[in-house]
Amino acid sequence: MTRTVLVTGGAGGIGRAIATAFAKTGDDVVIADIDDVQDAAGSLGVRGVTMDITDDTSIGQALDQVGPVDVLVNNAGLLSVHGRLLELPASDMRQILHTNVYGTFLMIQQVARRMVGQGQPGVIVNLSSIGGRQPTPGMGGYESSKAAVDALTRWAAIELAEHGIRVNAVAPGPVLTPTLAAGMPEGSAARQAWVSRIPLRQLASVEDVAAAVMFLASGNAAHVTGTSLPVDGGQLLT
Ligand SMILES: NC(=O)c1ccc[n+]([C@@H]2O[C@H](COP(=O)([O-])OP(=O)(O)OC[C@H]3O[C@@H](n4cnc5c(N)ncnc54)[C@H](O)[C@@H]3O)[C@@H](O)[C@H]2O)c1
Numbered sequence: 001m002t003r004t005v006l007v008t009g010g011a012g013g014i015g016r017a018i019a020t021a022f023a024k025t026g027d028d029v030v031i032a033d034i035d036d037v038q039d040a041a042g043s044l045g046v047r048g049v050t051m052d053i054t055d056d057t058s059i060g061q062a063l064d065q066v067g068p069v070d071v072l073v074n075n076a077g078l079l080s081v082h083g084r085l086l087e088l089p090a091s092d093m094r095q096i097l098h099t100n101v102y103g104t105f106l107m108i109q110q111v112a113r114r115m116v117g118q119g120q121p122g123v124i125v126n127l128s129s130i131g132g133r134q135p136t137p138g139m140g141g142y143e144s145s146k147a148a149v150d151a152l153t154r155w156a157a158i159e160l161a162e163h164g165i166r167v168n169a170v171a172p173g174p175v176l177t178p179t180l181a182a183g184m185p186e187g188s189a190a191r192q193a194w195v196s197r198i199p200l201r202q203l204a205s206v207e208d209v210a211a212a213v214m215f216l217a218s219g220n221a222a223h224v225t226g227t228s229l230p231v232d233g234g235q236l237l238t
Helices: 013-024 037-044 056-066 090-117 140-163 178-183 189-195 206-217
Strands: 004-008 028-033 047-050 071-074 122-127 165-172 228-231
Touching: 004 013, 013 028, 013 037, 013 071, 013 178, 013 206, 028 037, 028 056, 037 047, 047 056, 056 090, 071 090, 071 206, 090 122, 090 140, 090 165, 122 140, 122 206, 140 165, 165 206, 206 228
Parallel strands: 004 028, 004 071, 028 047, 071 122, 122 165, 165 228
Antiparallel strands: none
C-alpha cells in the first residue's frame, strides 16, 4: 500500500536521504521546509510544501495541501546553536528550544489530531540525538532540546497508542552530512576527535539514519513504540 510520508526539514542533509529512501519503496513522499523547498523536491522527484514548524497557521495550511499523512518524520531542527553554559546568549537558547521542542510538539499535535479525527492509524518518527543522553561541552543547548524530543516521543507514544499511532525517535551521533563534511574535512583534528569517541570508528552516513527511520516506520516495528533508537556506532557505550 502506498503511504503518504511527510518529512519536515526535507531540504536538509538527513531529510533528503530519508525522503529518497521512502520514495525508493514507492511511497508518496512530501518534503516540508521553511524555504527553497521546491528546488529540493524537484531534484528528489517528490512533492514539496513550504512550512514553518514553529507556526501553527503555516502547519495547518501545509497539511491541507498535503492531505492525509500516514507517516510523519519530524526531522526539521536547528543544530547551529553552540556555546558553553556560562556564555550562551539566552536568546540562542530560546531559539533552539522554540524550533526543536515547540516546533516538534506542534507538528505531532496537528498531524495526530488529523489522524485521530480521521480514525486513521499512523506512525511518527522524531529526529533526536544521542546528545540528549551524553554531554559534550559547548553543545548543552542543543542537547537539552533533544532530551526534550525524547520526552515528547514517550508522551505522544503513551497517549496515541490507543489510536493505533506509534511514535518513536532515531537518535544519531554525528552524521556525515554535507554541512558536517564541509566544517570538519576528512583528516581534520575536529573530525578525528569525534571519530575517536565512536567504538565502530566511523561517523554515521545519512543512509544509516534513513535506514533506522524506515525500520521504525515499517511493519517490522509494529510492536515498537516510545523508544529512541541510537544510531551512534556504539558511542553511548563509552
Ligand atoms: N547532522 C548531525 O550530525 C545530526 C546528529 C543527530 C541528530 N541530527 C538531527 O537530524 C535532523 C536533521 O539534521 P541535518 O544535519 O540534516 O540538518 P540540516 O540543517 O541539513 O537540515 C535541517 C532542515 O530543517 C529545516 N528547518 C529548520 N527550521 C525549520 C522550521 N522552523 N520549519 C521548517 N523547516 C525548518 C532547515 O531549513 C533544514 O533544511 C535535525 O533534527 C538534527 O538535530 C543531526
